[in-house]
Amino acid sequence: MSLPIILCIDDDPQVLRAIVRDLKARYREDYRIISTASVKEAQDSLTELKNRNETIAMFLTDQRMPDMDGVSYLNYAREYFPDAKRVLLTAYSDTEAAIRAINQVQLDYYLVKPWDPPEEKLYPVIDELLDDWQLNYKPPFKGIRVIGYQFSLKSHTVKDFLAGNLIPYQWLDVQSSEEATRLMTLNNFTVKDLPLVGFEDGSWLKDPGIIDVARKAGLNPQVKHDVYDVVIIGAGPAGLAAGVYGASEGLKTLLIERRAPGGQAGTSSRIENYLGFPTGLSGAELTRRAIAQVTRLGTEFISPQSVSNISQVDGYKKILLEDGTTINTRSVIITTGVDYRTLDTKGVADFTGAGVYYGAAMTEATACKDQQVFVVGGGNSAGQAAMYLSKFAKQVNILVRKEDLRSTMSAYLIDQINETPNIAVWGNTEVTEVTGSDRLENITVHHFQTDETTTHPAAALYIFIGAKPFTDWISESIIRDGKGFIATGNELKGYDHFGNIWKQTRDPYLLETSCPGVFAAGDVRAGSMNRVAAAVGEGSMAISFVHKYLAEVK
Ligand code: NDP
Numbered sequence: 001m002s003l004p005i006i007l008c009i010d011d012d013p014q015v016l017r018a019i020v021r022d023l024k025a026r027y028r029e030d031y032r033i034i035s036t037a038s039v040k041e042a043q044d045s046l047t048e049l050k051n052r053n054e055t056i057a058m059f060l061t062d063q064r065m066p067d068m069d070g071v072s073y074l075n076y077a078r079e080y081f082p083d084a085k086r087v088l089l090t091a092y093s094d095t096e097a098a099i100r101a102i103n104q105v106q107l108d109y110y111l112v113k114p115w116d117p118p119e120e121k122l123y124p125v126i127d128e129l130l131d132d133w134q135l136n137y138k139p140p141f142k143g144i145r146v147i148g149y150q151f152s153l154k155s156h157t158v159k160d161f162l163a164g165n166l167i168p169y170q171w172l173d174v175q176s177s178e179e180a181t182r183l184m185t186l187n188n189f190t191v192k193d194l195p196l197v198g199f200e201d202g203s204w205l206k207d208p209g210i211i212d213v214a215r216k217a218g219l220n221p222q223v224k225h226d227v228y229d230v231v232i233i234g235a236g237p238a239g240l241a242a243g244v245y246g247a248s249e250g251l252k253t254l255l256i257e258r259r260a261p262g263g264q265a266g267t268s269s270r271i272e273n274y275l276g277f278p279t280g281l282s283g284a285e286l287t288r289r290a291i292a293q294v295t296r297l298g299t300e301f302i303s304p305q306s307v308s309n310i311s312q313v314d315g316y317k318k319i320l321l322e323d324g325t326t327i328n329t330r331s332v333i334i335t336t337g338v339d340y341r342t343l344d345t346k347g348v349a350d351f352t353g354a355g356v357y358y359g360a361a362m363t364e365a366t367a368c369k370d371q372q373v374f375v376v377g378g379g380n381s382a383g384q385a386a387m388y389l390s391k392f393a394k395q396v397n398i399l400v401r402k403e404d405l406r407s408t409m410s411a412y413l414i415d416q417i418n419e420t421p422n423i424a425v426w427g428n429t430e431v432t433e434v435t436g437s438d439r440l441e442n443i444t445v446h447h448f449q450t451d452e453t454t455t456h457p458a459a460a461l462y463i464f465i466g467a468k469p470f471t472d473w474i475s476e477s478i479i480r481d482g483k484g485f486i487a488t489g490n491e492l493k494g495y496d497h498f499g500n501i502w503k504q505t506r507d508p509y510l511l512e513t514s515c516p517g518v519f520a521a522g523d524v525r526a527g528s529m530n531r532v533a534a535a536v537g538e539g540s541m542a543i544s545f546v547h548k549y550l551a552e553v554k
Pocket of ligand 1: 268270271272273343344376377378379380381382384400401402408430464465466467529530531
C-alpha cells in the first residue's frame, strides 16, 4: 500500500533540499516525502493524486513564491485534500501573513525559517501535527471506484459485473457521498458522464460499456492458441469443473464466459448442501476458489465474451465470438446454464436496476438497510436471498403464488425462514404492478383467496422465479427440447430428425449432443439435476467423453 504523502513546496532549491532532507531523516518509514520548486506543478499534481486515491497528510509550503503565495496555494489545495495538515514556511518578516492565514485557510502551524536544530524546532511540531492527523486517518480504498446513482440500471450493471467477476470496488453514491461530489467537481464531470469508473492509475471511464471496464480491469486476455483440444462455453460450476479436469489431464483448454464466472450458483449467498463444506459457503467463494484452481492448472479464461455460433469446418469446430474473433477447437462443451426468467408485470421493466433486481441480492443488499423489501418466488434461490436480505432489511416479504413454500423449497431453508422473525411468507399472492418516480416506491399485490388488492411501500423487489436456458444462438444441428434445453446421449434417439443429423456408426456418448464432439453439461442440458454438485459432476464427466472423442478422430 502506498504511504500517505507530505508535500513540500519552495521556490528556493536550497531551502527545499534542506526541508526534504530533514523530513526524510525522520519520517520516510511512514510517509512519502515529495517536493517541487514550482507551485504550478504542485497545483497540477493535485487532480492526479486525487484520482489515484492517494492521501496527503501534510502540505508544507513556502509563503513567498513568484507565481502564487503559500496561503493561496493552501487555500486551493484545501478543495482537494481538506483533511491534510497545512504548514506555512515563513521568514520572520512574513509572520503577519501567517497569522492572517490561521483563520483564512485554517493554517495548522507556521514554521519560521531556519528551523535548526530540527530535533528542537521542527520534529516536535511535525510529530504533533501528524499524530493528530493519524487519529482521523483511514487508509484509502485502493482499487476501482464507481460513482453513480444508487437507483440506476447503468450503475447496477457495472457493480453487478465487478461483483460477479470478484473485482473489489468502492461504491460512491453521487447523492450522498462528499467524495463523489468532490471528484466530479475537480474533474469537471457532469451527471451525463455517470456512471464513472475510476482506476488505480488515476484514469476514469465515463458511462462505459462492460467490455471497456473489463479490458481496463485486466480481464479478457487474447486467445493464445490457434487450435484448442476443448473449448468450454460458460463458466458456471459445470464449466469450471470441466476446466479443472481438461487442463489437469493435459488438454489445451479454453473457457469462455459471457458475463461473470460462477453462473447461477455464483449469486447464491449461501450454499449449504455442497459436499465438503459443512458450514456452507457462498457462491462467490466457491467461484473464487474454482477460478483460482482452473487457471492455476492452465486453462485459459476469457471474459466477458459471447459466443454467437459454432460451426464444423474440416473436422474442426469453429467458434465465432460476438466481436468477430474465431477460435478453432477439436471439441466443445456447452455449459451455458440458464438465464433468469423475467417477470412480465406492469412497471417491472421500467424499474429494473432501480429497485427491481434479478439475482442481485448480494450486490444491492446494503441499499435496503432498515427498509421493507419483497422477494418474488418460492424456490431455493428466493429462500437464500430472503435469508441474506433479512440481515439488512427491516422486513423481508416472500411473495408466492402457491399456498406456502413446501413444494418448491428445501426443508432446511424453510426451517431457517420460519426461525427468522423479520421474514414473512405471503402465500396465494402475486405482484400485479410496481410503481415509483425515478425508482421503485410501491408494489401492488393481489391476494387470490380474498380477491383483495393491496399496495405497499417497497424499497426493493428481488425476483427469483427460476430460469430458462440461453440456447437461442445454437445452430439447428444441435437438438434442443421444447423449452430450449440441449438433448444429449440416448435421449436423442427420441427425436424424429436425429437420424438425419447423426451420421456416426456409434451411438452418442452420455453427454454428447447431436453434433459429434460437442457436449453439454450442467443446467443447460435437458434432464439435468439442477444441483451444484450435479453440474460439477457432469462438467468433469464431459472431459472423459472428450478424451474418447479425440482418440477416435485422431
Ligand atoms: P425454481 O424453479 O426452483 O423456483 C421458481 C419459483 O418461482 C417457484 O416458486 C415458482 O412458483 C416461482 N415462479 C415462477 N414463475 C413465476 C411468476 N411468473 N410469478 C411468480 N412466481 C413465479 O427456481 P430457483 O431459481 O429457485 O432454483 C433453480 C434450481 O436450482 C432448483 O432446482 C433449486 O433447487 C436449485 N438451487 C439450489 C440451491 C441450493 O442451495 N441447493 C440454491 C439455489 C437454487 P410457482 O410454483 O407458483 O410457479
